[in-house]
Amino acid sequence: MDTNADYTTEKSKRRVRLPPSDICVVGLGYVGLPIAVEFDRAGYDVVGFDIDNKKIDQLRSGVDPTGDVGGRRVKTSEVQFTADEMAIERSRYVIVTVPTPIDDLKNPNLTYVESAGETIGRNITPGTTVVLESTVYPGATREILAPAIEGTSGLISGDDFYLGYSPERLVPGDDENGFRNVVKIVSGQDDDVLEDLTELYESVVDAGIHKAPDIEVAEAAKCIENIQRDLNIALVNELAITCNNLDLDTHAVLEAAGTKWNFHDYRPGLVGGHCIPVDPFYIIYESERNGFSPKLIQQGREINEYMPKHVGKETLKALNECGNVLRESVVLVLGLAYKPNVGDIRTSAVDGTIQTLQEYGVNVVGYDPHVDEDLATKMFDIDVQRELIFDAVDAILFATPHDEFRNIDFTMAATEMTDNPILIDVMGVLTPERYENSTLEYRRI
Incomplete structure (x- = not known):
């Protein structure tokens, strides 16, 4: 940079x-x-x-x-x-x-x-x-x-x-x-x-x-900054899980609710990194040492830690409903880093999604232009493409929306994929209307 x-x-x-x-x-x-x-x-x-x-x-x-x-x-x-x-x-x-x-x-x-x-x-x-x-x-x-x-x-x-x-x-x-x-x-x-x-x-x-x-106030403030984000994301992640179970479009619900002037705009997704998944435990630890267990902070962490598994289950559900045999299916994970436009995979939550898919015999491959392919192969135990290829892919799991991915023509990509191609948009960054008349089965968490 x-x-x-x-x-x-x-x-x-x-x-x-x-x-x-x-x-x-x-x-x-x-x-x-x-x-x-x-x-x-x-x-x-x-x-x-x-x-x-x-x-x-x-x-x-x-x-x-x-x-x-x-x-x-x-x-x-x-x-x-x-x-x-x-x-x-x-x-x-x-x-x-x-x-x-x-x-x-x-x-x-x-x-x-x-x-x-x-x-x-x-x-x-x-x-x-x-x-x-x-x-x-x-x-x-x-x-x-x-x-x-x-x-x-x-x-x-x-x-x-x-x-x-x-x-x-x-x-x-x-x-x-x-x-x-x-x-x-x-x-x-x-x-x-x-x-x-x-x-x-x-x-x-x-x-x-x-x-x-004093020093202690500054120390607590740092933790609270990320705890607040963790809890807000946990709320919409729990909403996403609820909406998925009710066959509701989470993002449509959020867009409707967001028309109120004081509604806070957060979107569901995988929570990785070195701060948000870690900092809450520092406050939890010290608070419990002093006699109080902060339940809401703990529950927020539990929800966000479950989210990778939920994304995996929704991907498995889409494969099943589109007539794919799980053990014969190939899922391409698009984006392996923990957040857009960085190359850090050490704390990427997508690992939990990959493991969930692999538990059901799904063949997972990955692609991320910001990440070293050899390092990613070793960390996630999957094949990692050096060039983006959609051939023989049953489903694309759009996990990390790097800027480079925004210009991908997924409708064209679908012509290279197998029958009944699927696109799972984890963070809901794409426009659903673009795929209404496409052979691509578009879903968002």
């Missing part, structure tokens, strides 16, 4: 208030790399640290392993990419952007945060401010990160080094809602840290700063 912006000119527009060697970004993934590049773009001297030597080699060569920043921006930046943890010691600010997944029991896994804290502690200089941007439960910055730094440094949080929390709000593949274009929540362990970090982030974030009253 390269751009032709003149970064030298951009730097000259901003006032740099900090001395050289002032920022180290720990963790150079989908969050850390854009942050490092943006601070560099603003004129700061930035070190980008990651323990993955292969990633560092790619970045030094001008290759963006995330695919979200773009090779040109990486190559033209002055970020010092390194796997040498000693680079941390010369930075006034350390920004931590490591993964915070959940374990098999759906409890928070903060081993990356703890490990990062220990690494920082081995190299931290007194007076440094450490800012966590990863999603955590309320209290984790003080409970997990601070002791990890203290344990390997011998320094005391609040006296010898300082803590802040400023949750990332980046949206992979969304150029309009990047680091500089979204209001930044900032918090610190005391008022002085808060003001210092506000000044730091104000110099790079154009959309403005929201000062949270």
Whole structure:
């Protein structure tokens, strides 16, 4: 995702208030790399640290392993990419952007945060401010990160080094809602840290700063942002399941209801990614540790986790009703990434749909122009096309609506498919009227 912006000119527009060697970004993934590049773009001297030597080699060569920043921006930046943890010691600010997944029991896994804290502690200089941007439960910055730094440094949080929390709000593949274009929540362990970090982030974030009253509020706010989306999507997903059982067109129902001025526009679909399926469990975990089990949040997760299976069942239903023998049927999954216009399949919910189809003996193949075919073949255990071919396909499961797919002539594709061809439009992005006089059986979830 390269751009032709003149970064030298951009730097000259901003006032740099900090001395050289002032920022180290720990963790150079989908969050850390854009942050490092943006601070560099603003004129700061930035070190980008990651323990993955292969990633560092790619970045030094001008290759963006995330695919979200773009090779040109990486190559033209002055970020010092390194796997040498000693680079941390010369930075006034350390920004931590490591993964915070959940374990098999759906409890928070903060081993990356703890490990990062220990690494920082081995190299931290007194007076440094450490800012966590990863999603955590309320209290984790003080409970997990601070002791990890203290344990390997011998320094005391609040006296010898300082803590802040400023949750990332980046949206992979969304150029309009990047680091500089979204209001930044900032918090610190005391008022002085808060003001210092506000000044730091104000110099790079154009959309403005929201000062949270304390770290725990900022931590909770990050979780709630995605919980709200999860619950809204869960509502329409449950509506979709209900409408499918009643032989009603879910999208027609939503379109009718949407004519009311205060109706919120959400559409059913598969919920994947690194945030929405994960963040609710951080609040659930901490809330239950403090004596309350948030049932609605849990039920929302249950519905969205069931949705891949429901999509699979609706596809099986369509195959049966069109006279196909399941064990002789071929379903082409169009789009394997977890969201449109990105290539990340690690948390794609379509995997659950594929497994449901395979349980009934359906032969599943996939196609996604954003995804490495070999990686997808290994992850989903299906054949993945290198070029889009509809020959011998019984049904198309339109799962992830990449922009490239919007121009596909599915009516023409139907002429290459088997008898009684089927198109399942998971997110309902296509126009049903186009297929009324077609041999294609069009259905949407």
